[in-house]
Amino acid sequence: MSPFTNEIEQTNPPRRFTMPYFTPYKEEEDQDRHLKQYRSTMILYRSNDALMCKIFATTLQGEVQDWFHTLPLQSIRSFNELSFVFTKEYSSNRSIKMTSNHLFNIKKNPWETIRDYVKRFKAEKAKIVGCNEGIATAAFRNGFPIEHLLFGKLIMGE
Structure with missing residues (x-):
């Protein structure tokens, strides 16, 4: 049947x-x-x-x-x-289509190296079609503890 x-x-x-x-x-x-x-x-x-x-x-x-x-x-x-x-x-x-704002959810863990954080951040950023660079930069900085912000600027190429 x-x-x-x-x-x-x-x-x-x-x-x-x-x-x-x-x-x-x-x-x-x-x-x-x-x-x-x-x-x-x-x-x-x-x-x-x-x-x-x-x-x-x-x-x-x-x-x-x-x-x-x-x-x-x-x-x-x-x-x-x-x-x-x-x-x-x-x-x-259904796949959820992420926006650039999704990147604000990514935070550097205290035990995570800066290199690993950057790698993880870039991997998430690559999943976003048409990612807004301004938002990505702000989210990247937002995910860092305050003492790493200056070093983060160097990594992101600013």
Whole structure:
């Protein structure tokens, strides 16, 4: 028994259809990223709603596959509907896009070397798309104990 309608279940893949490779989706991953990758890979078949549904189900793994099989019988009528219930179920896994202000959360630990602090700070800064340099500099200084501020200016290249 399936959560797909009979119409979806009875639809066969097109002739010469070759199953593309998909990275299986696991519960802790970003569902938006998985859907984007899936849609990109299946772009030639996006008009075949039944195929989009059936193949998507094969990309789910582990507990997510178990979740899929708990959906009510014949409750999924389209890929948009399947995408919606999938996104709703796993929305807590969505990647949070950080802003430059995130850098104010980074503080130099008392036991941490300055080199390690700079390395950790730069690694976090690299994760921020379009990071504002002024905010980054202020956050870097803010994370230092007061006695290290002068030395911090030298490291950041000011």
